[in-house]
Amino acid sequence: MPELPEVETVARQLAPLLAGRRVRALQILDQRLAGQSWPDLSGYYIATVERCGKRVAIALTRRRNTPPQRWLCVHLRMTGRLIWVAQTRGATADERHLRARLDLHGGSLLFYDARRFGTLELCDAHPLGAEKGQDPLSPALTALALGELLAGSRQELKPWLMRQDRLAGIGNIYASEILFLAGINPQRPAGALDTAEVAALLCATRTVLRKAIKHCGTTFSDFQDSSGEMGGFQRFLKVYGRAGQPCRRCRGKIERIMQGQRSTFYCPACQPLPLKPRRGRR
DNA sequence: ACCCTCCTGTCA
């Protein structure tokens, strides 16, 4: 379930629950995660919980009110979930996909992951420094800066938007939604947008992501104590998952195509290809 | 620019 808005939601909700608590132990239950050597984290305090691209970064400090020295970084990939359970009630309901657990004083953070694509890593520096792509919500990303990132790329725009080394955080759902709002065809070459289109793309990106964050993302189960709850953005989806259904704007038919082995949803009428190939060089 | 792969689950 993880794209930027979902991860942001997880981080925001976990932060007040975890901050200030002290680590009892980190238990790695899945061999796939045990690859790296895991030092003993007991005694560390949790300083903050932040989102970094699509990662949740849990900042750890040896002593309260001192800068963090280590960061436990979780990437949820397709099916990862972080679930907070207060106290250590007896047996947890579903142990089936439990891959790791961070036991704290007062509760446990459980990492579930059915497909086991998710990752856990311990960093010795703030993970923001290792993040190659820019945060789409950062004020540093101006239309000019976005234009420079796009310039020269012949990659199709929708797969380009999902490149984490350019913009960090956009995934398959929001890439389609953003392009619909911007009125830009997903198959346009990324480097061929004119300045007005770049501005529209940036505006749509911010609008969609902010609104999704406001509604706690699209579909996912709550991590308070595993009461399954849908992210509120589900009902605002304009194109994703709506192939064959009428466009909410023009009543035309939403199409589904494959780009780089991933589904793309769009409205051919609202997101037309330009008649003439654009001036865009290169 | 394409392909496959990592894994498991769900749905037509």
Add this chain to the structure above:
DNA sequence: TGACAGGAGGGT
């Protein structure tokens, strides 16, 4: 049974 799933890294 096969297609597909919110991700990403590898290879050619």
